[in-house]
Amino acid sequence: xxxxxxxxRYLVIGTGKKITLECSQTMGHDKMYWYQQDPGMExxxxxxSYGVNSTEKGDLSSxxxxxxxxxEHFPLTLESxxxxxxxxxxxxxxxxxxxxxxxxxxxxxxxxxx
Amino acid sequence: ILNVExxxxxxxxxxxxxxxxxxxFPSSNFYALHWYRWETAKSPEALFVMTLNGxxxxxxxxxATLNTKExxxxxxxxxxxPEDSATYLCAFFDAAGNKLTFGGGTxxxxxx
Numbered sequence: 001x002x003x004x005x006x007x008x009r010y011l012v013i014g015t016g017k018k019i020t021l022e023c024s025q026t027m028g029h030d031k032m033y034w035y036q037q038d039p040g041m042e043x044x045x046x047x048x049s050y051g052v053n054s055t056e057k058g059d060l061s062s063x064x065x066x067x068x069x070x071x072e073h074f075p076l077t078l079e080s081x082x083x084x085x086x087x088x089x090x091x092x093x094x095x096x097x098x099x100x101x102x103x104x105x106x107x108x109x110x111x112x113x114x
Numbered sequence: 115i116l117n118v119e120x121x122x123x124x125x126x127x128x129x130x131x132x133x134x135x136x137x138x139f140p141s142s143n144f145y146a147l148h149w150y151r152w153e154t155a156k157s158p159e160a161l162f163v164m165t166l167n168g169x170x171x172x173x174x175x176x177x178a179t180l181n182t183k184e185x186x187x188x189x190x191x192x193x194x195x196p197e198d199s200a201t202y203l204c205a206f207f208d209a210a211g212n213k214l215t216f217g218g219g220t221x222x223x224x225x226x
Contacts, residue, residue, distance in 0.1 A: 043216045050212055100146035100165050101207055105157035
């Protein structure tokens, strides 16, 4: 069982609120990722990190921001939530030493912005 | 953005039947091809990580083949069971990048 955690699992919040989705892993993986899932279940990469103090934007443009101050922690922040941000957000981690960057996924956060 | 395509998008299989579906990916700058199984209300879990042309992997009734020269991989399910119902995602890891590009998935529903 993978040791990667996300909180909260479900969040319903009003427009304009600031939110932070938490992601932590205890496997010492250097790479971490945030994916957004569309209704058809396709995963789109929105942010990734090579390691501490490294963050990159993914293939899908996102108004969210991320930080990587500690290896194990990769939080995602939305400064002002909007209904268009309603989605499932999945966090994942990987490491070269683990089978060609096999990804370990967290349980996801289902965000609803009203 | 790299193009990773899966077909079909969905398929219904009768219990006991075998099935297969395809993932196509760029044939250049190959590093690895991953297959993930994603059950409803759960997280995606890795099935196979394939790195060599001609590689074949097997886990129980599920197996996969890889052709990096022509850019495709097949996933096979032999004697499908209802517990095989899930979305199967493939993902391409290129040599230049540090990230996976996922296909749209094939949703498999096995009917008793």
